[in-house]
Amino acid sequence: MVRINGTSCSAEGMCLSAYLQSEGYVVCRIAVEVNGAIIPQEDYDARILQSGDVVEIVSFVGGG
Numbered sequence: 001m002v003r004i005n006g007t008s009c010s011a012e013g014m015c016l017s018a019y020l021q022s023e024g025y026v027v028c029r030i031a032v033e034v035n036g037a038i039i040p041q042e043d044y045d046a047r048i049l050q051s052g053d054v055v056e057i058v059s060f061v062g063g064g
Contacts, residue, residue, distance in 0.1 A: 001051060001052075002049050002050070002052075002053045003053070003054045004055040004056075004057065005056060005057055011049045012049050012051045012053075013049070013050075014049050015044070015045055015046070015049070016032065016039060016043075016044040016045075016047040016049060016055075017045045020032070020044065020057075027041055029059055030057055030058060030060065031060070032055065032057050032058075033056040034047065034049075034055050035054055036054075
């Protein structure tokens, strides 16, 4: 299982970009950390999620 934003899910084997797309994330408005390391957007296609990974996805919100 992969833990994403505190919730376990069965996303192992998926590339990060496929997971984000399947969940409806707009990649230009998020930052992704996997196992404590920030993943650059250009690496989303190459980063394969593995069992035991801990992923945090943070959305940018504007306001004033």
